[in-house]
Amino acid sequence: xAGQPSLRVIIVGGGTSGWMTAAAxxxxxxxxxxxxxxxxxxxxxxxxxxxxxxxxxxxxxKLGIREADFMAWTRGTFKLGIEFRDWGNLGDSYIHPFGTFxxxxxxxxxxxxxxRLRSAGIDIPPLEQFSYGCMLAxxxxxxxxxxxxxxxxxxxxxxxxxxxxxxxxxxxxxAEGLGTHRTEGKVVEVLRxxxxxxxTAIRLEDxxxxxxxxxxxxxxxxxxxxxxxxxxxxxxxxxxLPADRAVAMPCRTETAVTPYxxxxxxxxGWRWRIPLQHRTGNGYVYASAFTSDDGAAQALTRAxxxxxxxxxxxxxxxxxxxRRSWVRNCVAIGLASGFLEPLESTSIYLVQxxxxxxxxxxxDSAEATVERDEFNRLxxxxxDRIRDFLILHYHATRRSDSEFWNYVRTMAVPDSLAxxxxxxxxxxxxxxxxxxxxxxxxxxxxYVGQGIVPEGHDPRAGGPDTATLLQAMKAxxxxxxxxxxxxxxxxxYIDGYCAMAAAA
Amino acid sequence: MSLKRVLVAGGGxxxxxxAAALKRRVPMLEVTILPLATPPSALxxxxxxxxxxxxxxxxxxxxxxxDGVTRTGSLYRLGARFCGWVEGLPDYVHAYGPHGTAxxxxxxxxxxxxAARDGSVAAFDTFSPAAAMARAGKFVPPGDDGLLASHGFAxxxxxxxxxxxxxxxxxxxxxxxxxxxxxxxxTAADGAIEALVLDDGSRIAADLYCxxxxxxxxxxxxxxxxxxDWRRWLPCDRLVLGDAEPVQDPSPLDCVTATASGWHxxxxxxxxxxxxxxxxxxxxxxxxxxxxxxLEPWRHNVVAIGDAAVTLEPLEWGNLHLAHSAIDRxxxxxxxxxxxxxxxxxxxxxxxxxxxxxxxFVLLHYVTSRRDGPFWQDVASVAPPxxxxxxxxxxxxxxxxxxxxxxxxxxNSWLAVLFGQGVLPRQTDPLAxxxxxxxxxxxxxxxxxxxxxxxxxxxxxxxxxxxxxxHLHERx
Numbered sequence: 001x002a003g004q005p006s007l008r009v010i011i012v013g014g015g016t017s018g019w020m021t022a023a024a025x026x027x028x029x030x031x032x033x034x035x036x037x038x039x040x041x042x043x044x045x046x047x048x049x050x051x052x053x054x055x056x057x058x059x060x061x062k063l064g065i066r067e068a069d070f071m072a073w074t075r076g077t078f079k080l081g082i083e084f085r086d087w088g089n090l091g092d093s094y095i096h097p098f099g100t101f102x103x104x105x106x107x108x109x110x111x112x113x114x115x116r117l118r119s120a121g122i123d124i125p126p127l128e129q130f131s132y133g134c135m136l137a138x139x140x141x142x143x144x145x146x147x148x149x150x151x152x153x154x155x156x157x158x159x160x161x162x163x164x165x166x167x168x169x170x171x172x173x174x175a176e177g178l179g180t181h182r183t184e185g186k187v188v189e190v191l192r193x194x195x196x197x198x199x200t201a202i203r204l205e206d207x208x209x210x211x212x213x214x215x216x217x218x219x220x221x222x223x224x225x226x227x228x229x230x231x232x233x234x235x236x237x238x239x240x241l242p243a244d245r246a247v248a249m250p251c252r253t254e255t256a257v258t259p260y261x262x263x264x265x266x267x268x269g270w271r272w273r274i275p276l277q278h279r280t281g282n283g284y285v286y287a288s289a290f291t292s293d294d295g296a297a298q299a300l301t302r303a304x305x306x307x308x309x310x311x312x313x314x315x316x317x318x319x320x321x322x323r324r325s326w327v328r329n330c331v332a333i334g335l336a337s338g339f340l341e342p343l344e345s346t347s348i349y350l351v352q353x354x355x356x357x358x359x360x361x362x363x364d365s366a367e368a369t370v371e372r373d374e375f376n377r378l379x380x381x382x383x384d385r386i387r388d389f390l391i392l393h394y395h396a397t398r399r400s401d402s403e404f405w406n407y408v409r410t411m412a413v414p415d416s417l418a419x420x421x422x423x424x425x426x427x428x429x430x431x432x433x434x435x436x437x438x439x440x441x442x443x444x445x446x447y448v449g450q451g452i453v454p455e456g457h458d459p460r461a462g463g464p465d466t467a468t469l470l471q472a473m474k475a476x477x478x479x480x481x482x483x484x485x486x487x488x489x490x491x492x493y494i495d496g497y498c499a500m501a502a503a504a
Numbered sequence: 505m506s507l508k509r510v511l512v513a514g515g516g517x518x519x520x521x522x523a524a525a526l527k528r529r530v531p532m533l534e535v536t537i538l539p540l541a542t543p544p545s546a547l548x549x550x551x552x553x554x555x556x557x558x559x560x561x562x563x564x565x566x567x568x569x570x571d572g573v574t575r576t577g578s579l580y581r582l583g584a585r586f587c588g589w590v591e592g593l594p595d596y597v598h599a600y601g602p603h604g605t606a607x608x609x610x611x612x613x614x615x616x617x618x619a620a621r622d623g624s625v626a627a628f629d630t631f632s633p634a635a636a637m638a639r640a641g642k643f644v645p646p647g648d649d650g651l652l653a654s655h656g657f658a659x660x661x662x663x664x665x666x667x668x669x670x671x672x673x674x675x676x677x678x679x680x681x682x683x684x685x686x687x688x689x690x691t692a693a694d695g696a697i698e699a700l701v702l703d704d705g706s707r708i709a710a711d712l713y714c715x716x717x718x719x720x721x722x723x724x725x726x727x728x729x730x731x732x733d734w735r736r737w738l739p740c741d742r743l744v745l746g747d748a749e750p751v752q753d754p755s756p757l758d759c760v761t762a763t764a765s766g767w768h769x770x771x772x773x774x775x776x777x778x779x780x781x782x783x784x785x786x787x788x789x790x791x792x793x794x795x796x797x798x799l800e801p802w803r804h805n806v807v808a809i810g811d812a813a814v815t816l817e818p819l820e821w822g823n824l825h826l827a828h829s830a831i832d833r834x835x836x837x838x839x840x841x842x843x844x845x846x847x848x849x850x851x852x853x854x855x856x857x858x859x860x861x862x863x864x865f866v867l868l869h870y871v872t873s874r875r876d877g878p879f880w881q882d883v884a885s886v887a888p889p890x891x892x893x894x895x896x897x898x899x900x901x902x903x904x905x906x907x908x909x910x911x912x913x914x915x916n917s918w919l920a921v922l923f924g925q926g927v928l929p930r931q932t933d934p935l936a937x938x939x940x941x942x943x944x945x946x947x948x949x950x951x952x953x954x955x956x957x958x959x960x961x962x963x964x965x966x967x968x969x970x971x972x973x974x975h976l977h978e979r980x
Contacts, residue, residue: 028934426846
């Protein structure tokens with residue numbers, strides 16, 4: 001016990017990933033590591049992932065942070081899901097909710113009954129109208145979910161939309177309060193053990209040398225330690241996910257502060273809209289092979305709803321990942337490990353999963369083969385699953401109004417995805433898993449929302465006679481509408497719960 | 505076309521369970537059973553000991569405790585006691601349920617492992633309320649709260665009576681029974697079955713065939729699906745099965761004892777000896793079996809269930825469980841129309857992952873055993889399959905158990921066997937730092953005392969059965 005070694009952990013980069021990592025390690029493993037964050041104010045922070053997934057709540061809780069404080073500080077709003085506009089076809093709109101369809105109970109998934117009625121030619125409302133979470137979002141209302149599983153209000157989860165540029169400083173104050181050291185400076189050299197190849201130290205611009213046992217690369221796209229230092233190869237997924245740039249520009253909120261993020265398909269990619277308490281974040285993620293930077297900036301400027309609060313800012317990236325995230329004594333977390341476009345708000349989720357895995361597998365020495373292999377296995381699972389889910393959004397489309405959409409509609413997709421789509425198309429089957437991100441309901445939402453309607457349904461959904469089934473559907477539809485109407489408006493809920501301090 | 509007619513071949517527990525479940529849960533199907541007697545080597549049809557999942561299977565079919573337990577003469581069981589698997593260590597109990605309770609969010613097993621490494625601590629199973637209850641010969645089902653709220657329990661079946669109950673249920677829900685013996689299988693050019701030919705020359709055709717005929721796989725076998733052989737890891741290939749001596753006060757624990765060339769067990773209703781023919785022999789004529797599984801239990805329009813799909817020695821009693829699980833999976837994935845290769849592939853992927861993981865758990869007992877003698881040297885020295893090797897590496901290094909999607913035995917079970925057989929992780933989980941050894945020790949002592957208090961007033965297994973039986977009679 002007393003002999004447990006404490007490792008010198010050097011975290012390179014102080015953006016969202018760097019400070020999330022520092023705060024979590026400082027809070028959860030105070031005896032196992034001495035933390036040192038190196039960051040440079042001269043290097044911009046990307047500040048990705050203003051919209052999150054429900055898993056973030058577990059992270060906040062583990063750090064002992066009060067949700068309302070955190071939301072007020074980061075000017076956060078609630079998020080019930082993502083609205084996808086113009087994806088399956090121009091004019092389409094659906095919500096991918098953090099929740100289920102129907103009452104979330106019973107042997108047979110709700111969408112099988114819906115499919116059955118629909119293919120019998122019965123005029124039945126869109127699937128999302130049978131999801132409490134979707135309808136709450138559409139109505140711009142919010143309340144915390146109920147814990148009693150008998151209630152409709154228990155069938156959804158939520159996440160946050162917040163200002164990522166305020167998130168990192170918030171975590172920094174926590175990490176520093178728990179004893180994390182911080183050094184201002186740029187890394188100019190990665191020093192390695194000549195024999196073993198491990199990283200021994202980093203040299204800063206001012207000549208300072210920082211030695212460590214474990215190095216966490218949170219340096220962003222540059223991947224300073226893992227990519228440049230250890231030369232871990234990059235696996236490029238550009239052929240499946242051709243978007244490689246984004247232009248971002250916040251604006252004043254002129255329409256509603258929605259409890260959901262919007263992803264609007266554009267001629268060469270898609271545009272996000274993330275409403276915060278004080279402004280709305282916008283950005284156009286596009287493929288440079290299909291539109292110019294100026295064209296994208298102009299398209300974004302035309303599309304935003306209110307007065308711009310900054311000039312358009314350009315970001316370049318490549319979809320893909322380093323083959324391994326933990327190599328030798330270096331663990332890359334966040335963009336230094338890989339990048340997937342923020343279409344499903346997975347950036348912070350991936351950071352969080354990597355941190356959780358690192359905490360659970362925190363080694364007692366730099367010799368950590370078992371830990372390293374397991375960490376990489378867990379991260380592989382996350383990336384592969386998200387990758388297929390993202391590709392689905394592009395591929396399941398009937399759009400033929402631009403070169404870009406023609407490309408993604410007709411491109412070859414990974415076999416694992418092609419099989420998933422075919423299983424759903426035949427009889428509404430969703431490949432089930434219990435652990436991880438994007439469970440059944442997420443896949444169902446995107447399949448159906450983008451026009452893949454099953455040809456058949458689960459034979460068990462053939463049980464009840466049509467009139468009985470239709471009546472039950474109508475009752476559910478009515479109950480959802482009535483329950484939603486009793487919930488406060490999103491902004492009113494925020495005002496009472498976590499309003500930000502008066503604007504500075 | 506829509507899938508309508510299902511034919512189930514096999515008249516053992518597997519066949520009747522399949523037919524009854526399909527008809528009960530998908531009433532619009534026409535289910536016919538060809539109740540061919542299955543050989544003793546159809547282990548899922550003949551092993552009396554089951555896992556807790558059987559009660560879930562019953563619930564899905566609407567079989568209550570009265571019909572499922574009392575009227576079939578079945579007995580509740582809480583787990584098994586393992587003797588002699590590691591020389592020098594005391595016996596241990598694998599009961600279905602948690603050990604201890606988390607302290608300040610730190611899993612109990614990490615704290616126990618740290619205490620075990622640092623010195624003396626009571627055996628891991630003494631912190632399992634279910635194991636302690638079972639050792640005391642007592643039984644209650646889980647309650648709503650308290651220490652005895654989270655355990656699982658299973659059944660020891662009176663196999664002939666249980667089969668009669670299933671038969672009656674199947675008939676009641678509308679399963680059609682086709683008498684006769686199988687004379688041949690007609691296949692189409694693509695390999696799918698077109699019809700079964702019976703001994704009177706008649707033909708019966710269906711949209712989907714379930715092969716529950718045991719390891720001979722009368723329907724599935726001719727389709728020549730590739731098979732995976734597990735004998736290099738699990739060399740036991742003989743079984744001698746018999747009835748147990750009736751006792752006044754049956755135990756909720758089976759006793760599983762290592763022998764020179766395998767193991768033997770006694771349960772409340774059955775006993776058996778499992779051994780490797782290469783390492784030992786028996787005076788009685790044994791049942792022969794070969795550990796392994798077909799890679800494609802669902803091929804064309806045939807689904808193999810039970811020993812037709814997977815054969816495994818009965819250690820830890822996964823046989824009928826795997827059959828039930830296949831039935832569940834088939835019902836959940838029943839095709840809307842003609843079976844499609846992709847649907848079959850997904851079924852097979854899950855079925856195989858599940859079977860391999862049960863195999864891993866069985867094999868865990870051997871690879872972590874420590875006994876003298878050629879048999880034990882052989883089984884402990886063979887390199888396990890990578891899935892188990894990975895689990896062992898992670899556990900031995902840091903007490904972590906990797907998550908698997910198709911896992912039959914939960915963490916509690918893995919921990920019971922790993923710690924029971926003396927496998928301790930090298931490192932303490934870093935998250936355990938937040939609980940001092942003294943605090944952990946105090947929490948363990950409190951927990952142990954709580955178990956003793958909770959168990960003291962409980963009825964014996966026999967008394968519990970008697971009370972339940974009286975209660976049912978009074979209601980009737």
